[in-house]
Amino acid sequence: MSTTANTRERIVDEAMHLFSQHGYAATSVAKIEQAAGLTAGAGGLYHHFKSKEAVLAAGIERQLSRLEALREIRRVLTPLGDLRSELTLIARYMLAELDSESELLRILATQARNRPQLLSTAIDQLVNSTFKGFATWIEERTERPIQGTTPDTIAAIGLGSLLSNRLLRDVFEVPSVVEDEDLVTGWVLLMMGALRSSESEEPDRERRR
16 A cells, blocks of 8 residues: 555544544544644645545545445345344344444434435445345245234334444443343344244134134
8 A cells, every 4th residue: 555545544544533532523634634643734634635524525435335244234144044043143243343333323423414415325324224134134034924014124123222222332422231242132032033923923823713
């Protein structure tokens, strides 16, 4: 990687960290330059980016490129033949990916209203596309149509609970009331109950006839 590319990456790294910790508005170009090892206030950032917002856009684009696997849950899941094991893998994988994108989560949570055009794609790919991928997996994994609800609803409830756990902890700094292993165990049990309810209802109806 060239010196210029290294400097660009360093600027993006430090800017995203500062944006997530202090907010976009409170982070000046001079602060980014200083954190990136450039002379603060000398305008070195503008040799690599047109503006502070261009740095934010580059940071978001880079983070989203790293989330391809998260958006395509079905690609990372090798069928294990066991629902509990597959759901456990999904929960642990989701939490690990959300942890790796904690800075992006904080930026999205604080800046989405101020810069909707810039951040709408990020929100769609991080949240909406991930939910759709999980809903598709649910639809493929269940043998019968889910009675009384839809794969989209189960996906929204399931992934929403994991996402809210990380938002509360990383964005709002609310201490988690449960350890991750307990969270995963409880989540798996809830998801298994939702997915298997459709399998138990059909025999029940047959017996009542």
